[in-house]
Amino acid sequence: MKKTLFILLIILISACKQQPKEQPSGKLKVVTTTTMITDLVQEIGGDVIELEGLMGSGIDPHLYKASQGDVRKLSQADVIFYNGLHLEGKLVEVFEKMNQQGKRTVAVSDALDKSTLIGSDYFASSYDPHIWFNLEYWEQITSFVTKELIKLDQNNESVYKANEEIYLKKLSNLKEELDKNINTLPSEQRILVTAHDAFNYFGRSFNFEVVGLQGLSTATEAGVKDVQRLTDFIIENNIRAIFIESSVPRRTVEALQKAVQARNHEVNIGGELFSDALGSAGTAEGTYIGMYKHNVATIVNALK
Structure with missing residues (x-):
């Protein structure tokens, strides 16, 4: 290097x-x-x-x-x-x-x-x-x-x-639009589990508890202990959905889902969030505003 x-x-x-x-x-x-x-x-x-x-x-x-x-x-x-x-x-x-x-x-x-x-x-x-x-x-x-x-x-x-x-x-x-959408989600259901900890500022702004599988950086991959820790957390909190990210390989979250299912607990993959990059150019998600609207709609719909 x-x-x-x-x-x-x-x-x-x-x-x-x-x-x-x-x-x-x-x-x-x-x-x-x-x-x-x-x-x-x-x-x-x-x-x-x-x-x-x-x-x-x-x-x-x-x-x-x-x-x-x-x-x-x-x-x-x-x-x-x-x-x-x-x-x-x-x-x-x-x-x-x-x-x-x-x-x-x-x-x-x-x-x-x-x-x-x-x-x-x-x-x-x-x-x-x-x-x-x-x-x-x-x-x-x-x-x-x-x-x-x-x-x-x-x-x-x-x-x-x-x-x-x-x-x-x-x-x-x-901001007004997002507040209105997020306020339809009860506070006890505002737990966001994603591939890595990219959403802490979002969580602080909109009162979500945010838990990432890989931590803040994707430079190091999640290990077995990370999966076990988060599996316990999902089951204990009866979390309905977890989320993949567009810039992180989906296999990490799919492995987490399988680990949860192996414990006889069902958790859905709630959809794809844009974290470290916007969507494709020419799409709504290819803009900052469109990305934010997509993320919030995906999160709220999956966690309700």
């Missing part, structure tokens, strides 16, 4: 020194990492930026490694937006090298007061990085991204601010 990373960094240095000549578009060139950030930047930047997202639907950012093509895209960007908090753990050294080369890199998590985050011993940052599941955080990040874009492209300040206002209104409407 270190050898691969070294090669990518050499490519990066070369790309920064000798970028291919391209016809300038006159637009700010922006590169993003996760699909959630790509969607947000697209909402704010609209047609006045040139945007490229590195990760697509179903891609796990915990495990993502930069390709030669990614490094070239990063080296040619005017600004790079990434999550931070060690979510994109295998890209950290690449970003550090970018900074040394004078490239503008922005961790959207820098918009947040770290004292309000959920702590974690599993990440180098010491925080749970799944911040997009807190709508108030996402509103703060929206304004933060808007300010960063304006710093680099003051000519389009009015566009960025207008798009920010529209998107913040959409997020406010989303």
Whole structure:
């Protein structure tokens, strides 16, 4: 792995020194990492930026490694937006090298007061990085991204601010809709069991107890003890449904279901949730708002 990373960094240095000549578009060139950030930047930047997202639907950012093509895209960007908090753990050294080369890199998590985050011993940052599941955080990040874009492209300040206002209104409407849907689910049934602990900010926001099979990161797979622990928990709490995730192999949750059934207890797979990545481009779930609506509808319908 270190050898691969070294090669990518050499490519990066070369790309920064000798970028291919391209016809300038006159637009700010922006590169993003996760699909959630790509969607947000697209909402704010609209047609006045040139945007490229590195990760697509179903891609796990915990495990993502930069390709030669990614490094070239990063080296040619005017600004790079990434999550931070060690979510994109295998890209950290690449970003550090970018900074040394004078490239503008922005961790959207820098918009947040770290004292309000959920702590974690599993990440180098010491925080749970799944911040997009807190709508108030996402509103703060929206304004933060808007300010960063304006710093680099003051000519389009009015566009960025207008798009920010529209998107913040959409997020406010989303919160009202989700509250209404979740309030149909009794508090004692708000126990969410998923493939990994990506939903703790969601749980804190909407009063769910969240239990993940793999913990916060998918970098390490669940073991026999994890399955046994969660099997006991499901039976003791008479949980009706557990959930797979789009960016995590479904076999982990299917193994958990079989372990529960072996104990003469029935638990359903309640559906697929989008955790570390949005759905396919062009679908409702391919947007942050559509993803959130899908997740909540799936959870509520399965747990009722």
